[in-house]
Amino acid sequence: MLKAVILIGGPQKGTRFRPLSFEVPKPLFPVAGVPMLQHHIEACAKVPGMKEIILLGFYQPNEELNRFLMTMQQEFKISVRYLQEFAALGTAGGIYHFRDQILSGGPSAFFLMNADVCSEFPLLDMLRFHGNHGDAHCGVLLGTTANRTQSLNYGCIVVNQQTNEALHYVEKPGTFVSDIINCGIYLFTPEIFVHIGAVFQRNQQERLQDEQPLGRQRAEVIHLEQDIFTALAGQQQLCVYKTQHFWSQIKSAGSAIYASRLYLSQYHHTHPERLAVNQEGGPKIIGNVYIHPTANIDPTAVLGPNVSIGKGVCLGAGVRVRESIILHGATLQDHSCVLNSIVGWDSTVGKWARVEGTPSDPNPNDPYAKMDSETLFRDGGLTPSITILGCNVNIPSEVIIRNSIVLPHKDLNRSFKNQIIL
Numbered sequence: 001m002l003k004a005v006i007l008i009g010g011p012q013k014g015t016r017f018r019p020l021s022f023e024v025p026k027p028l029f030p031v032a033g034v035p036m037l038q039h040h041i042e043a044c045a046k047v048p049g050m051k052e053i054i055l056l057g058f059y060q061p062n063e064e065l066n067r068f069l070m071t072m073q074q075e076f077k078i079s080v081r082y083l084q085e086f087a088a089l090g091t092a093g094g095i096y097h098f099r100d101q102i103l104s105g106g107p108s109a110f111f112l113m114n115a116d117v118c119s120e121f122p123l124l125d126m127l128r129f130h131g132n133h134g135d136a137h138c139g140v141l142l143g144t145t146a147n148r149t150q151s152l153n154y155g156c157i158v159v160n161q162q163t164n165e166a167l168h169y170v171e172k173p174g175t176f177v178s179d180i181i182n183c184g185i186y187l188f189t190p191e192i193f194v195h196i197g198a199v200f201q202r203n204q205q206e207r208l209q210d211e212q213p214l215g216r217q218r219a220e221v222i223h224l225e226q227d228i229f230t231a232l233a234g235q236q237q238l239c240v241y242k243t244q245h246f247w248s249q250i251k252s253a254g255s256a257i258y259a260s261r262l263y264l265s266q267y268h269h270t271h272p273e274r275l276a277v278n279q280e281g282g283p284k285i286i287g288n289v290y291i292h293p294t295a296n297i298d299p300t301a302v303l304g305p306n307v308s309i310g311k312g313v314c315l316g317a318g319v320r321v322r323e324s325i326i327l328h329g330a331t332l333q334d335h336s337c338v339l340n341s342i343v344g345w346d347s348t349v350g351k352w353a354r355v356e357g358t359p360s361d362p363n364p365n366d367p368y369a370k371m372d373s374e375t376l377f378r379d380g381g382l383t384p385s386i387t388i389l390g391c392n393v394n395i396p397s398e399v400i401i402r403n404s405i406v407l408p409h410k411d412l413n414r415s416f417k418n419q420i421i422l
């Protein structure tokens with residue numbers, strides 16, 4: 001029997017996702033038409049023997065999350081539960097705190113995944129790989145190759161090429177360590193809790209001996225990467241399964257558009273029914289496009305490639321949308337044009353208006369390039385990136401909004417470029 005745990009973080013996380021994470025917790029933000037987490041859940045539900053999926057985070061339970069859990073249980077006929085940490089306990093502290101819940105029913109192993117990644121989730125391959133490498137290892141880490149510069153933004157693993165064992169692990173190193181990076185997707189046997197428990201005990205001891213107990217962080221906060229992997233690497237406890245398939249982090253809104261593109265192209269073999277097709281009386285579709293069945297789209301509109309249109313969206317005559325996500329309830333009036341942008345819930349783009357951003361895709365000439373974790377400002381100016389309209393923003397007719405971030409509930413009255421509109 002198997003289980004899966006997805007680390008969804010909490011409200012302080014997801015700051016690079018603002019202003020979109022004001023309205024919906026980042027893990028529920030739609031990527032290729034469905035909440036980011038649904039891609040994880042779909043992959044887990046396909047694994048034979050999967051009994052339960054646990055979402056672990058420090059969000060207060062809320063209506064949106066509850067509704068999502070209900071829908072997932074009904075759709076995938078599997079138990080999907082949310083467990084709330086009393087504080088941010090780190091990537092290993094949370095699973096350790098809830099170890100009895102995770103191990104109840106006696107799973108032989110469990111998957112652990114970061115919520116903010118997109119991937120083909122080669123879970124079956126990881127299981128097989130673990131079987132082939134014997135039971136000696138308590139964990140399999142999914143790894144992928146990154147270029148040398150970008151590898152510094154991730155956990156880096158030195159791998160024995162013959163045995164696939166992790167020899168050395170450094171989280172976000174200052175200088176180059178290895179071009180094999182940690183994808184944030186793991187398979188663990190229950191044995192992992194012995195190692196986390198040892199760190200917990202050590203933290204407790206140190207805390208008791210500490211003269212200023214308030215000055216130290218709580219013993220329960222444990223980081224899988226720094227506290228566990230670094231120690232276990234080289235101990236013949238961890239091995240690395242390297243994927244050749246797509247994988248990306250979803251940290252910023254720009255990376256959500258990139259992740260949408262990856263999932264939309266995967267739909268050709270996983271969910272062809274989710275891809276829009278050209279048909280009589282319908283809009284012109286170019287490349288991969290998702291359209292929610294309730295969207296109302298004028299037949300003269302042109303959409304794609306890489307477009308996701310949410311629930312109840314209205315697109316007028318002659319509208320053009322490319323490389324963008326249009327969230328539910330938004331209206332794009334006649335002849336408006338939206339490129340490389342996210343249009344927030346219930347926003348309106350006026351007639352002949354143009355909303356345009358600059359894509360921040362990985363370098364297409366480098367097979368190992370990843371999305372850059374963009375900084376908002378560079379050299380005192382806003383870094384050109386995708387344009388984001390928060391929820392309920394009104395863009396008047398005939399204006400241009402370029403490379404800007406517009407916070408929710410704004411009525412703009414003119415054109416803007418390279419600005420954050422508060």
Ligand SMILES: Nc1nc2c(ncn2[C@@H]2O[C@H](COP(=O)(O)OP(=O)(O)O[C@H]3O[C@H](CO)[C@@H](O)[C@H](O)[C@@H]3O)[C@@H](O)[C@H]2O)c(=O)[nH]1
Nearest residue numbers: 007008009056057088089090114115116154155182183184
């Ligand atoms: N439940 C819970 N989840 C958490 C907590 N802290 C982080 N998370 C979740 O754990 C995941 C990792 O988040 P970060 O701690 O922000 O790490 P990172 O910068 O994304 O780096 C991690 O992922 C990279 C791959 O995307 C890895 O390369 C890297 O080694 C590391 O694992 C995210 O899904 C986040 O929501 C916590 O205290 N509690």
